[in-house]
Structures are given as structure tokens and as C-alpha cells.
Amino acid sequence: MRWEGNRQSSNVEDMRGGGGGGGFGIGGGTIGIGTLVIALVGGALLGVNPLTLLSMMTGGGAPPAQTGPAPAPPADDPMAKFVSTVLADTEDVWTGLFKQGGATYHDPKLVLFRGAVRTGCGAGQAAMGPFYCPADQKVYIDLSFYETLKNRLGAPGEFAExxxxxxxxxxxxxxxxxxxxxxxxxxARMGAAQGNALSVRVELQADCFAGVWANHSQKERNTIEAGDIESAMNAAAKIGDDALQQSAGRAVVPESFTHGTSAQRQRWFMTGYKEGSVKSCDTFNTRNL
Incomplete structure (x- = not known):
């Protein structure tokens, strides 16, 4: 992926603090993919926010809320630099697309954290992987997830990230x-199974929107190199609900899916990438997910 030298976003907040591990590992103080699946499935069945359930399962909550504005990441942090550059690229793409539609795009914040974090949606854990909180309009990511993506899930590559x-x-x-x-x-008016099915459509649309971003990023800044799309497709395959449940050593239960199968995630990313249009990402009015 060609990203070095491109604009970096000023909307990145560094709440990693000083030291401390955490992440997606199996060892002490951290939880693995199996726990993530249990939390997501259990949350859907019990009507509990997975953020809250994960906090209960790990025996602790997030650290105290941040007082005052969070600092920007260090200029010499290569991973933070990469994330800031990718975020800036999404800002440029979506600002342009919203403008074409006669609307204004408001940039989200992206928060770097380690282990646990307090969000507008409750206590967040690294074991959730990256997530978005609509209550505060922030994306949260523990950068150790990228090691998991590469080493545990078998999805390396900058474009996958x-x-x-x-x-x-x-x-x-x-x-x-x-x-x-x-x-x-x-x-709010649905049962668990219907709610899960709706969540799948939400997540697949987000995959499609990621493809739309890739389309315009390539057209406008020539960021995609040979093998990049394959890298993204591989990542989509590794984080499908069926793949995650299998990797956790559990039976595949379609009724519990909240993000879609590997094949569905790949298909909708490619739909967005090929079409480059928000209209092509209507996952709510199609029978063929």
C-alpha cells in the first residue's frame, strides 16, 4: 500500500498511557477470540451490550475516564503514523462523496488505547478488536490487534490493516x-434472531463502504499496490462469523451470526470496490447477502 508521505489526520487521540500490555492474547490479563465470540453471541441472546459483557467476563472495567483532551500520538510512532494516514485518506474520500451528494461529512475521531478504555458506549476491551461507538462518534483500536490479525488469524499486510x-x-x-x-x-422491536440478522446487514454494509473507500482512494491517490485487494479479501475471510467460530473450536451457528460469513464479507467489500458507489451498498433491501 502506498501511504508514506501522504497527509496524516489530526483526529487521532492517544490514550495508551504509559506502558501496560493487553490485547487479543490468550495469556494472563487478556482474552482470546473464543471469549469474543461468547460475548457477541451472549450479548445478542441476553440483550446485553457486548462491551458490558466483556467487562464482566474479564473481571474488570475500563480505566478512569480521560480528563482533558487526549494527546496526539508521538510523531515517531510508525504504527500511529500509518493509522493517522489511513484515517486521513478516509476523511478525504468521504468528505468528497458527501459533498457530491450535497451533504457535509463530519470526521470521526480515532482513539488509540491499550487493553481497556472508557467510551461513550461503555467499557471497551481490546478483545473486541477495533470498534466504533456512535455515542461519541469515535473509532477505537488497540494496535495489538494487528499482531493478532497477522499472527493468529493469518491476515498480514498493510492493506488488510x-x-x-x-x-x-x-x-x-x-x-x-x-x-x-x-x-x-x-x-428495539425485534427478537434476538431478527436482531442478529439485522446486525449482519449493518456489518456487511460497513464492509461495502470500506470497498467504496478503496475505490476512490485508488482513483484519487493511487494507493493500492499489487496484492493489496487480495490482502483485504483474505482479512475479510478470516474475520467472518463462521471462520471465527471455527477458530474458537466451536460449532458454527448461523443464527448467532452478527457480522456475516467470510464469503459475504468478501462479496460486499468487492461490491463497494468495483462500483465505488454508496448506492451499491444497500444491504438492507436485497435477498442475496
């Missing part, structure tokens, strides 16, 4: 378009 960010920004785009609010209103 960029796809993860673009997917979470896709949720912010949904929030900007009013989709998030409509979904929550519908979900």
Missing part, C-alpha cells in the same frame, strides 16, 4: 447518514 480501519469508519458513515439510528429503532 487499512481495511479494518475503513470498515469502522464505514460505521461512522452509517451514523452520518442516519442509518444507525433507524437500525436501533428497528432492533
Amino acid at each position: 487499512a481495511y479494518v480501519i475503513a470498515h469502522e469508519v464505514g460505521h461512522h458513515v452509517q451514523d452520518e447518514l442516519g442509518i444507525t439510528q433507524q437500525v436501533e429503532q428497528q432492533r
